Amino acid sequence: MTTDAMAIGMSLRTAYLAGDGDIIDRTLLGKPDAFLALLRSHGVRWIELRVVGPDTSPDQAVAAYRRVRDAGMHVSIHGALPPSDSGEDWPATLPAFVKLVDLLAEEDQPSCPVALHA
Numbered sequence: 001m002t003t004d005a006m007a008i009g010m011s012l013r014t015a016y017l018a019g020d021g022d023i024i025d026r027t028l029l030g031k032p033d034a035f036l037a038l039l040r041s042h043g044v045r046w047i048e049l050r051v052v053g054p055d056t057s058p059d060q061a062v063a064a065y066r067r068v069r070d071a072g073m074h075v076s077i078h079g080a081l082p083p084s085d086s087g088e089d090w091p092a093t094l095p096a097f098v099k100l101v102d103l104l105a106e107e108d109q110p111s112c113p114v115a116l117h118a
Contacts, residue, residue: 008044011048012048013050014051015064017049019032046073084118
């Protein structure tokens, strides 16, 4: 049994969670809904959306987010900043990340761990 103090999570590709995973994801993990249900049945309560960066589609990020939340799990984000030469307005170059932050602000999830890599 897990508690908030001892939460178990797993990092999964955002594309896989959105239903757009590659053949390796689909072969190893199966369908996202079934895999999330299996993880939840074994005590996993957090899923990290990996990697949300400049090339991540906002629609794909939202689909992944909704799938995890619909599975009754919490979301954390593994983000990646754009290259340093992309300008000072880095949020404009990370529309998927910004969209997820907006969604989280609307939800009842108490917190959201974010790993943000340069």
